[in-house]
Amino acid sequence: MIIGSLRRVTRYASWPRIRKSLKGVPWFPLVIMVLFVVVGVFGRQLAPHDPLKIDIEIRLLPLFFMKGGSLQYPLGTDHLGRDVLSRLIVGSGVSLQVSLVVIAVAASIGALVAVVAGYLGGWVDTILMRLVDIIMSMPWIIIALVFASIVGAGVRNIIIILSIFAWPGYARVLRGEVLRIKQGDFVRLAVVAGASKARIMLRHIFPNIVNTLVVISTLQVGSIILAEAGLSFIGVGVPPPRPAWGAMAADGVGYIFTQWWLAVLPGVAIVLVVMSTNLLGDWLRVRLDPKFRQL
Amino acid sequence: MWRYILKRLLQAVICILGVSVIVFVLARLTGDPALVMLGPGARLEDILALRQKWGLDLPMIVQYWRFISNAVHGDLGLSLRYHAPVMALWLGRLPNTLLLAGVSFAIATVAGVVGGVIAAVKPGSWFDRLGKTVSFLGISVPVFLTAIVLIIIFAVKLHWLPVYGTGTWRHLIMPAFTLAWASSAGQLRLTRSAMLDVLDAEYIKLARVKGVPEYKVIAKHALKNALIPIVTMAALQFMVLFSGTVIIEFIFAWPGIGWLAVEGARNRDFPVVQACALMTSVLFIAINLAVDMLYAYIDPRIRYQ
Numbered sequence: 171m172i173i174g175s176l177r178r179v180t181r182y183a184s185w186p187r188i189r190k191s192l193k194g195v196p197w198f199p200l201v202i203m204v205l206f207v208v209v210g211v212f213g214r215q216l217a218p219h220d221p222l223k224i225d226i227e228i229r230l231l232p233l234f235f236m237k238g239g240s241l242q243y244p245l246g247t248d249h250l251g252r253d254v255l256s257r258l259i260v261g262s263g264v265s266l267q268v269s270l271v272v273i274a275v276a277a278s279i280g281a282l283v284a285v286v287a288g289y290l291g292g293w294v295d296t297i298l299m300r301l302v303d304i305i306m307s308m309p310w311i312i313i314a315l316v317f318a319s320i321v322g323a324g325v326r327n328i329i330i331i332l333s334i335f336a337w338p339g340y341a342r343v344l345r346g347e348v349l350r351i352k353q354g355d356f357v358r359l360a361v362v363a364g365a366s367k368a369r370i371m372l373r374h375i376f377p378n379i380v381n382t383l384v385v386i387s388t389l390q391v392g393s394i395i396l397a398e399a400g401l402s403f404i405g406v407g408v409p410p411p412r413p414a415w416g417a418m419a420a421d422g423v424g425y426i427f428t429q430w431w432l433a434v435l436p437g438v439a440i441v442l443v444v445m446s447t448n449l450l451g452d453w454l455r456v457r458l459d460p461k462f463r464q465l
Numbered sequence: 466m467w468r469y470i471l472k473r474l475l476q477a478v479i480c481i482l483g484v485s486v487i488v489f490v491l492a493r494l495t496g497d498p499a500l501v502m503l504g505p506g507a508r509l510e511d512i513l514a515l516r517q518k519w520g521l522d523l524p525m526i527v528q529y530w531r532f533i534s535n536a537v538h539g540d541l542g543l544s545l546r547y548h549a550p551v552m553a554l555w556l557g558r559l560p561n562t563l564l565l566a567g568v569s570f571a572i573a574t575v576a577g578v579v580g581g582v583i584a585a586v587k588p589g590s591w592f593d594r595l596g597k598t599v600s601f602l603g604i605s606v607p608v609f610l611t612a613i614v615l616i617i618i619f620a621v622k623l624h625w626l627p628v629y630g631t632g633t634w635r636h637l638i639m640p641a642f643t644l645a646w647a648s649s650a651g652q653l654r655l656t657r658s659a660m661l662d663v664l665d666a667e668y669i670k671l672a673r674v675k676g677v678p679e680y681k682v683i684a685k686h687a688l689k690n691a692l693i694p695i696v697t698m699a700a701l702q703f704m705v706l707f708s709g710t711v712i713i714e715f716i717f718a719w720p721g722i723g724w725l726a727v728e729g730a731r732n733r734d735f736p737v738v739q740a741c742a743l744m745t746s747v748l749f750i751a752i753n754l755a756v757d758m759l760y761a762y763i764d765p766r767i768r769y770q
Contacts, residue, residue, distance in 0.1 A: 225509040226522070304483035307749050311708045312723075312742045315730035316491055319738045396607050403609050404715050404727050419609055430617045437610030439752075 173422035197454050199446035209259055210266030217256035219243075221413050225251035230429055247430055248421060257413040258439055259441050262400075266412040267442065268328055269394040273387050275333040280340020281383055285371045288348025289343070299345070302338040310335040311400070328407055333399055340386055344379050351378045381458045389451035392444035399440050416438050469761055477754045484746040485536065488739060489529050536743065542736035544729075551740035553727060561631065562714070562721030566707050568637060568738045569644035573706065574699055575647065577652025583654070585660030586683060596657070600650035608709055611643045612716045629718040648706045655698045659691035664688075694765050700756035704749050 226320040227249040234244040267330030289300040314331045321327055350374060351357065360370050373432035402416030408416065415436040418430060516522050520531055535541070541551045580600075584593040589612055619639065620628040663669065664687050672682045692769070711723030722741055729737035 179608045209611050300476075300479065301483070302687055303479050304487070307480055307704075307746065307753060308484055309704070309742065310486070311711045312726050312738070313488075313491070313746050315711075315726045316488065316735075316742045319730040319733050320491070321733050322733075326692055333613060400609065400712050401605050404712055405609075406727070406730050410531045416607075416609070418614065419607075423613065426613060427621055430613075430621070430680065433613045434610070434617070437607060437613065440607050441610065444607075445601075448601070448605055 171244055174407050175204070175242070185451050194453075196200075196449050197332070199453075202442055202446040203450060206262060206446070207266065208418050210262040213260040213263045217253075217259045219253035219256045221252060221256040221260040224426050225433070227251065228286055229312060230294050230425070233431060245435060246429070246431065248418075249425065254418075254432065254435060255417060256302040258415070258436060261413040261415045261436065262417060262439070262443075263439075264325065264412065265277045265395045265398060266324065266406050268398045270389045271332055272332045272336055272394050273390055276390070277335035277383055279333075279337040281344055281376070281379065283341040284348055285375050286343030286377070288345040289367070289371050289375055298400070305335060306342075307364060308335075310397075314401055315406060318401075323409045325408055325412075332394055336394065338388065339390070340383070343386060347379045347382050348375055351375055385451060385455045385458060388447060388454055391447040395440060395444055395447075399436075411456070424455055466650055466761065470706055470758065473754055477750050480750045481747055482533075484750070485533055485743060486529070487534055488743050488746075501726075502649040541743065544734055546729075546732050546734045546737070549738050554737060554745075555722060555740050555744050558720060558722045558725045559720060562707070562710055562723060564638065565640055565644070565714070565719060565721060566703070566710055568708055569641045569648070570699075570703055572641060572645035573649035573702065574652055576651040578656050578695060580649070581653045581656025582660055582688060584684065585664060588597060588657075588661065593657075596653055600653045603648075603650035605644050606647075608643055608647050608712050609716055611646060612621045612639065612713065615639045615643060616716075629716070631719055636717075636719075639714045644706055644709050647701050651702055651705075652695070656691065658693045658714060660687060663687045663691045672748055684760045693760070695754065696760060697764065700752060703752060707745070707749070745757050 171223075195383070225247075228247050229249055231247040231251075233246050234241050238247060243253050243255070245258065248254055248257070283298050287295040298457045310331075314328075314337070316330050317327060324463050357370060357374055360374050365374070398407060399414070399416030399419070402414040403418065403420045405417075407416055408414035418432050418436040422429070422434070422436070425432050475562075491523060493666045520528060523531075539552050541555075543549065544551050545556060547554065577600075580596045587593060616628055619626045625639055627633075630636055656742065664683075669682060669686055672686050673679075678684070710719075711727060713719065714721045715727045716725035722745060726738050726741040728734070729741065
């Protein structure tokens with residue numbers, strides 16, 4: 171449907187049509203998301219200061235409008251005198267990187283498993299779905315701790331562990347779709363026409379689950395970011411000194427009696443991004459699938 | 466009925482075996498535990514001695530068999546830090562986590578179900594919109610932010626509640642509320658949509674036409690039938706909530722399983738974390754099994770399949 175609507179847009183593009191299709195677009199979350207991506211990609215260039223530069227002389231500066239604050243460090247400095255604004259900007263890169271890679275990996279594995287299990291059925295289906303059940307019945311955060319206690323913390327390890335736990339969600343939902351789609355007449359026609367199983371899965375089944383895939387992916391960005399932030403918060407995520415939002419909040423916890431904003435600001439950044447992806451996901455879901463409109 | 470129970474039991478056993486394989490493989494494939502334990506400067510004979518002591522020189526399948534048979538006997542090894550059996554450590558912390566998770570679960574379920582029913586009875590009302598907003602925030606706000614904000618307001622500024630620790634019911638308020646908020650969102654959404662579906666049914670109209678009082682229609686005729694998806698969701702929520710306790714326990718220094726696991730990971734006390742993972746998975750699977758039994762009890766269609 172996405173591919174179809176793109177084709178329609180390029181064929182029938184006219185101003186009133188474009189205006190009509192833009193109606194109801196959630197602008198606020200969209201702006202936040204664009205900002206998040208731009209800041210995440212160009213963080214190093216956009217940051218006013220070096221996010222890693224330690225300067226004990228100016229440690230724990232307050233926000234710019236408070237007594238003792240300065241516009242040079244609008245959001246103050248942390249316990250090591252590092253600029254909080256720069257760290258927030260550069261820290262968005264970690265969230266962006268982790269969420270994009272995890273979604274790409276999980277969506278690919280999940281879609282592959284769903285199509286193969288759903289279309290072939292039988293023992294392939296049983297084994298794959300049992301594996302999904304097993305992974306989904308494990309406490310992901312404690313398994314992440316197991317992983318961290320053996321190989322240590324690191325961005326790559328977070329990506330691996332979150333991908334392992336993200337794909338079963340895709341597989342379960344998409345398999346349901348595949349089971350429905352494979353009953354369609356166009357699939358039977360393809361079988362009669364002599365198409366191979368691989369071709370049917372790739373050309374006839376897969377394009378029909380792309381919509382759901384996009385919706386789940388958008389809705390998942392938020393939970394992946396929350397998971398990464400949680401791991402960084404408990405100290406098994408992104409290792410210091412690389413700034414990550416969760417780790418920044420954890421560093422700030424020691425100062426909540428005097429500099430409460432150190433712990434709160436990274437949290438607010440997370441809320442803005444997660445809320446935006448959730449709003450966009452909900453909008454996409456309604457937009458792409460009229461069936462969901464009642465929910 | 467018995468066939469159903471037997472089938473589910475068998476599935477649970479397979480699940481537990483699967484989890485144990487994954488934990489075992491994770492532990493072995495990521496490096497030689499003897500090397501990790503002794504550090505890069507270790508002497509070769511020390512490494513070999515440790516390997517022999519732990520049976521790391523045996524074939525993988527034999528190692529796995531030892532691991533699983535020890536685990537069945539309740540022996541999951543010794544903590545490197547506390548030099549105590551990890552099983553005893555885990556069991557010692559379990560009541561604290563169960564208390565925290567149980568209280569939050571009760572709050573989340575009551576708030577979610579009651580809120581969802583009210584929202585479904587008057588869709589589009591101010592209460593419905595409020596419920597939507599609150600539950601939407603619940604899934605978008607990281608639990609540590611909720612915790613930090615609560616601590617700043619109620620402990621640092623107002624001095625009403627203790628910042629962290631355990632002992633009295635006042636220590637329980639902030640952690641339980643934080644967890645409950647995050648997990649009530651799903652309950653509320655699901656209860657609302659399940660109730661909306663049921664309230665549309667013919668027998669609800671019939672009950673109203675017959676003159677059954679509205680509160681009875683909602684509580685007896687509608688809620689009872691909307692209960693099946695709600696119970697399934699509640700079980701799922703309990704597990705999400707249980708995972709959430711890890712971060713909450715860490716912030717509020719609540720001495721439960723989550724904190725044990727986080728400390729273990731930070732100190733690279735591998736046997737502790739492994740035991741936490743394995744035992745908590747087994748607990749999850751057991752809960753799932755219990756819920757499925759309950760499910761069969763509520764819904765006769767499953768029982769007589």
